[in-house]
Amino acid sequence: MKFSDLGLSDKVLAAVEAAGYETPTPIQAEAIPHVLQRKDVLGVAQTGTGKTASFTLPMLSLLEKGRARARMPRTLILEPTRELAAQVEQSFAVYGQNHRLTVALLIGGVSFTEQLKKLDRGADVLIATPGRLLDHFERGKLLLTGVETFVVDEADRMLDMGFIPDIERICKLLPFTRQTVFFSATMPNEIKSLVDQFLHNPVRVEVTKAASTAKTITQRLISSGSKPWDKRSTLRSLIEDAKDLQNAIVFCNRKRDVATVCRSLQKHGFNAGALHGDMDQTSRTATLDGFKGGGISILVASDVAARGLDIPSVSHVFNFDLPTHAEDYVHRIGRTGRAGREGMAISIATKADRKYIDAIQVLTGDGVEWIGEMDFSSHSEESEDEKPQSKRPRRNRGGKSKSENKSGDERQSKSRPKRQSSSEETPKPEEKAVSIPEPTPQPRQDVQSERRSAPKAPQQSRPSQPRSSGRRNRDRDDRQVIGMGDHVPAFLLQPIRPTKSKSQDSDSAE
Numbered sequence: 089m090k091f092s093d094l095g096l097s098d099k100v101l102a103a104v105e106a107a108g109y110e111t112p113t114p115i116q117a118e119a120i121p122h123v124l125q126r127k128d129v130l131g132v133a134q135t136g137t138g139k140t141a142s143f144t145l146p147m148l149s150l151l152e153k154g155r156a157r158a159r160m161p162r163t164l165i166l167e168p169t170r171e172l173a174a175q176v177e178q179s180f181a182v183y184g185q186n187h188r189l190t191v192a193l194l195i196g197g198v199s200f201t202e203q204l205k206k207l208d209r210g211a212d213v214l215i216a217t218p219g220r221l222l223d224h225f226e227r228g229k230l231l232l233t234g235v236e237t238f239v240v241d242e243a244d245r246m247l248d249m250g251f252i253p254d255i256e257r258i259c260k261l262l263p264f265t266r267q268t269v270f271f272s273a274t275m276p277n278e279i280k281s282l283v284d285q286f287l288h289n290p291v292r293v294e295v296t297k298a299a300s301t302a303k304t305i306t307q308r309l310i311s312s313g314s315k316p317w318d319k320r321s322t323l324r325s326l327i328e329d330a331k332d333l334q335n336a337i338v339f340c341n342r343k344r345d346v347a348t349v350c351r352s353l354q355k356h357g358f359n360a361g362a363l364h365g366d367m368d369q370t371s372r373t374a375t376l377d378g379f380k381g382g383g384i385s386i387l388v389a390s391d392v393a394a395r396g397l398d399i400p401s402v403s404h405v406f407n408f409d410l411p412t413h414a415e416d417y418v419h420r421i422g423r424t425g426r427a428g429r430e431g432m433a434i435s436i437a438t439k440a441d442r443k444y445i446d447a448i449q450v451l452t453g454d455g456v457e458w459i460g461e462m463d464f465s466s467h468s469e470e471s472e473d474e475k476p477q478s479k480r481p482r483r484n485r486g487g488k489s490k491s492e493n494k495s496g497d498e499r500q501s502k503s504r505p506k507r508q509s510s511s512e513e514t515p516k517p518e519e520k521a522v523s524i525p526e527p528t529p530q531p532r533q534d535v536q537s538e539r540r541s542a543p544k545a546p547q548q549s550r551p552s553q554p555r556s557s558g559r560r561n562r563d564r565d566d567r568q569v570i571g572m573g574d575h576v577p578a579f580l581l582q583p584i585r586p587t588k589s590k591s592q593d594s595d596s597a598e
């Protein structure tokens with residue numbers, strides 16, 4: 089199959105050739121002809137499969153006829169995060185280099201003025217996050233009745249972020265006769281019902297089974313004590329011992345851990361940067377550009393970076409925390425092993441993660457192997473700053489780890505600055521700031537409380553917690569803990585001894 093067999097216009101084919109693509113990926117080969125025929129398409133595809141081009145290329149061909157009118161975009165693409173939206177804009181710049189189309193990007197964190205200018209000029213392509221799009225609509229700056237093609241990308245990520253009500257609202261603002269192209273890597277029930285509601289006889293295009301992991305990714309688990317400093321120590325050892333590490337993404341479940349782990353790595357001499365949803369747009373873009381350009385070797389990120397970000401050649405993914413949804417695991421590790429390259433994904437697992445490990449094994453069907461024996465005991469009573477090398481990963485089959493075989497200098501990875509000498513690793517007082525004590529003794533409960541909107545009864549475990557769908561949470565990547573989350577301090581559980589008042593006295597007298 090060649091690109092020229094798919095029915096794309098000459099201008100698009102020239103741009104594809106200039107981009108260096110020789111053959112269409114399976115999702116492109118299957119989806120492009122249907123999109124060109126203006127059919128509704130449901131694409132079930134994981135990241136790294138080339139799905140962006142599977143809708144941008146045919147859209148460009150279709151947009152060659154007709155022109156945009158002020159404030160009435162001709163096409164609309166919804167993305168869950170600003171980074172993804174900006175990335176799709178870049179794709180239009182690359183693939184649309186032979187077109188003279190206006191592409192407007194409506195994302196939070198940047199000024200309305202420039203966005204309004206583009207809307208006024210008439211946008212052929214509008215790429216937006218749901219929140220900012222609705223903000224513009226509510227200000228009366230936008231009419232969606234001229235939209236011919238509507239694309240929802242990363243729908244399951246939208247679900248995680250509470251955007252489903254926004255998407256439903258946006259769908260109702262679009263003309264009934266539009267074409268809808270809908271992508272999701274997984275198909276939870278909430279997504280199925282959205283598809284049933286808003287797509288008309290969609291052509292289903294599925295390139296791999298839902299939530300499968302690319303075969304080019306080697307996946308491993310390593311056990312660790314659950315204390316934050318145990319996990320950070322394990323992480324450092326993994327990075328040091330990693331073979332052929334060029335760059336890596338370290339995923340954390342919570343934003344505050346992103347900051348902590350990043351600072352810790354930096355203090356231990358690693359070239360790390362942080363990316364999470366509470367950072368302002370300028371810092372997010374700077375970090376991402378630094379990582380893409382090689383200025384930053386290790387990106388510590390929350391799930392905001394897990395999906396769709398096109399960062400070619402990520403050699404390693406480390407899960408500092410195992411995600412509580414197995415689908416998120418698939419997306420995270422999908423950052424490596426892209427477009428047929430080899431990748432390595434290693435997840436740090438603690439005793440509390442057992443059910444998540446089981447879910448991952450079931451979902452991926454891959455039988456993820458352990459590095460060494462399963463040992464969840466904490467090897468350190470104190471913080472990492474007192475015992476920086478408290479736990480080392482053990483090698484399979486009793487083999488020596490790379491670091492054991494090599495001198496300190498040989499261990500230097502070119503991806504990070506020279507490691508401090510052992511004398512420099514002795515604790516520094518300011519490093520104490522790295523260790524943030526956990527608010528509850530059970531880390532998993534804490535993770536859960538981060539995702540909930542309201543405190544619930546303590547000790548409520550959640551093997552497969554239903555995803556939030558009704559919450560409006562614009563451009564955010566995880567949740568805030570309200571009050572004390574799930575943790576109920578012991579003093580609140582004490583029986584209340586009522587103070588005597590006049591009325592109480594009379595009640596008891598009766």
Ligand code: AMP
Pocket residue numbers: 109110111112113116134135136137138139140141396397398400426427
């Ligand atoms: P995506 O899944 O859209 O994020 O694309 C993943 C990566 O594959 C991106 O770096 C694309 O530039 C690249 N890519 C997309 N289509 C092709 C193709 N037909 N041949 C080679 N690389 C491609």
